[in-house]
Amino acid sequence: MSVEQALLQRSDNKCELCTSTEQLSAYAVEPSDGSLDQSIVVCETCRNQISDPTSMDVNHWRCLNDSMWSQEAPVQVMAYRQLFALIAKGETWAQDSLDMLYLDPDVEKWAKQGLPDEDAQPTYDVNKAVLQAGDSVTLVKDLVVKGANFTAKQGTLVKNISLTSNPKHIEGKVNGSHIVIIAEYCKKA
Secondary structure (H helix, E strand, O other), X not given: OOHHHHHHHHHOOOOOOOOOOOOXXXXXXXXXXXXXXXXXXXXXHHHHHHHOHHHOOOOXXXXXXXXXXXXXXXXXXXXXXXXXXXXXXXXXXXXXXXXXXXXXXXXXXXXXXXXXXOOOOOEEOOOOOEEOOOOOEEEOOOEEEXXXXXXXXXXXXXXXXXXXXXXXXXXXXEOOEEEEEEHHHEEEO
């Protein structure tokens, strides 16, 4: 029996997060070896919102109030991570749920491996707004891009930025080139 078949059997052919029965597939909960013990079954809606947190529909994730009590460790890990993401969006109900959730120490360690570094300093734009991965920003001044022989003009929109280990820098695509940008030269769009 394949891992996906075993997962579907374990989940009773339902998404292990929201219980949907449509468009199900296996999802490896990183870090994972792809085994049954490190994977879950998710629907397309959950998968898309996990992979792109900017598209998160907070009301969809109220299902975590039930799935966080699963006996399966990878389901608990994903519930923990999604609750954490909802808290970052200001959802107080998610904090209440997370406060109730108990995880074995090994499972909690696994869950925290997929979270942003708690000690990391926030990245601020020119207006001191906190920037998050996936945000869009607008350049507030012309920037000469070294090595690419072009100037990124003021007013250029940079979509789906990435954060770096340095809180003063972000990464994004401008004119088809992936570049590092000083965060103070941007404003959140």
